[in-house]
Amino acid sequence: MSAETLYERVEHAARTVRARRDEDISVALVxxxxxxxxxxxxEDALAVPYSEIPGFARPTVEGHAGRLVIGRVDGLTLAxxxxxxxxxxxxxxxxxxFPVRMLGLLGIQSLILTNAAGGINIEFDQGALMVISDHxxxxxxxxxxxxxxxxxxxxxPDMTEVYDREFQEIAIEEANxxxxxxxxxxxxxxxxxxxxxxAEIRMLRTLGADAVGMSTVPEAIVARQMGMxxxxxxxxxxxxAGLVDHxxxxxxxxxxxxxxxxxxxxxxxxxxxxxxSSDE
Numbered sequence: 348m349s350a351e352t353l354y355e356r357v358e359h360a361a362r363t364v365r366a367r368r369d370e371d372i373s374v375a376l377v378x379x380x381x382x383x384x385x386x387x388x389x390e391d392a393l394a395v396p397y398s399e400i401p402g403f404a405r406p407t408v409e410g411h412a413g414r415l416v417i418g419r420v421d422g423l424t425l426a427x428x429x430x431x432x433x434x435x436x437x438x439x440x441x442x443x444x445f446p447v448r449m450l451g452l453l454g455i456q457s458l459i460l461t462n463a464a465g466g467i468n469i470e471f472d473q474g475a476l477m478v479i480s481d482h483x484x485x486x487x488x489x490x491x492x493x494x495x496x497x498x499x500x501x502x503x504p505d506m507t508e509v510y511d512r513e514f515q516e517i518a519i520e521e522a523n524x525x526x527x528x529x530x531x532x533x534x535x536x537x538x539x540x541x542x543x544x545x546a547e548i549r550m551l552r553t554l555g556a557d558a559v560g561m562s563t564v565p566e567a568i569v570a571r572q573m574g575m576x577x578x579x580x581x582x583x584x585x586x587x588a589g590l591v592d593h594x595x596x597x598x599x600x601x602x603x604x605x606x607x608x609x610x611x612x613x614x615x616x617x618x619x620x621x622x623x624s625s626d627e
Contacts (some may be wrong), residue, residue, distance in 0.1 A: 353441055353448075354496045360402045360445070361452040368393050368417050374623055375426040375455040376615070377447070377566060379462035382582060385612045386427040389418025397430075402449075404442045406430040415446075420619050426450060433562055435540040440490040444569040448499065451573035457514070457622040458570050459615070464558040464581035465542070467551055468532060471558070471583045474607050476522065476529045476614070478515045479579030482564050483535040483556055490565040491572060500572035509567050514578035514622060521617040527610055532557025534581055536564035558583060578622065582607055 351359070378385060386392070397403040397413045406413045412429040419425070428446055432438045450458065464477070471477065495502045515531065522529035535551050537543065539561035543551070551559055558581050570577055 352496060353494075354498050356402045357445060357448045357452055360400050360449045363400055364395065364415065364417075364449070364453060367395055370417070370424050372417065372424050372426050372453055373456045374423065374459070374619055375428070375450045375453075375457075376459040377428045377431055377461060379431065379560075379562060379582070382461050382463065382608070382611060384608050385615055386412075386414070386416040386418075386429045388612060389416055389420065389425075389427065392416050392418030394429075400449075402445050404432045404436075404438050404445070406432060407436050420616055423620060423623055425619060426453065426455065431562060431566070433540075434486060434488075434538050434565070435561055440488060440492070440565055444490045444565050447566045447569050448573065451499075451570065451575060455575055457578070458566075458575045459578045459580065459618070459622070460563050460566055460570075461580045461582070461611075462534075462560050462563045463584040464534060464560040465548075466558055466583040466586045467535075467548055468530070468557040471530060471532075471586075472528070473583060473586060475583045476527065476607070476611070477532045477534075477558055477581040477583060478518050478529060479510050479534045479563070479581060480515060480531045481533045482509065482567065482579075483533060483551075483554060484564045484568070485551075486536050486538050486564065490569050499569075500574060504568075504572040506568070506571060509571050509577060510579050511576040514576060517621045518578060518580065518614070518618055521621070522614055525610070525614060525617070527614060530557070532581075534563060534579065535559045537561060576622075578618070582611065 395415045414429045416427045432443050535556035
């Protein structure tokens with residue numbers, strides 16, 4: 348008997364989730380470090396530990412609960428990944444992007460990717476939110492590398508507009524209505540887990556990056572291949588190396604995420620219904 352293909356494994360995971368809750372879901376979120384509290388407030392929520400979904404890896408980083416939560420916001424059903432997997436944890440890119448592929452097979456059309464990021468743009472304050480307008484994949488690998496299965500989408504997907512422009516405008520409009528500081532910028536992805544050196548931050552600024560992190564980009568590439576529309580939001584949880592006079596640590600990232608938690612949750616609740624309506 349031949350081994351299952353990646354598509355078949357993803358399909359198995361999607362069937363497992365549907366068996367737990369079979370509803371039409373068109374919007375999903377991936378919540379980054381310290382931002383997982385949004386899932387705790389969903390109505391009529393079902394939480395499925397990643398350990399119960401075939402093919403899912405296990406998050407090993409603080410701030411990533413490791414649950415898929417399906418629930419409602421103002422009557423709209425959505426799927427929320429409470430935590431993600433990272434390449435630096437030792438997982439392959441197939442493992443890192445497996446949940447996003449599964450979301451695609453569940454019928455997700457609109458995907459919100461969130462993360463905690465280091466601020467490179469000196470105009471960004473700690474705790475500010477940044478709508479991702481584009482990205483730099485500096486991880487040295489692409490998640491689409493290797494055997495191609497056309498059931499996931501095109502072999503050479505277009506990346507002209509990874510992050511949907513209409514979605515960006517919606518997020519900025521809603522943040523402005525809340526009087527919340529929000530910027531638009533370019534996110535650079537590196538593998539980590541070490542934080543960047545001051546010299547690397549100077550290089551990234553020269554390349555045009557406004558923020559830097561260790562996630563999101565592989566998920567965005569796979570989501571675009573599968574035809575999803577993407578909104579990316581970074582929480583600037585710390586200023587990057589060379590911009591502050593103290594060492595950077597993960598505790599600082601978690602603390603900053605906690606400070607913006609309520610504002611971030613409120614913003615998402617305002618954005619999500621508009622993403623759904625834009626697909627209709």
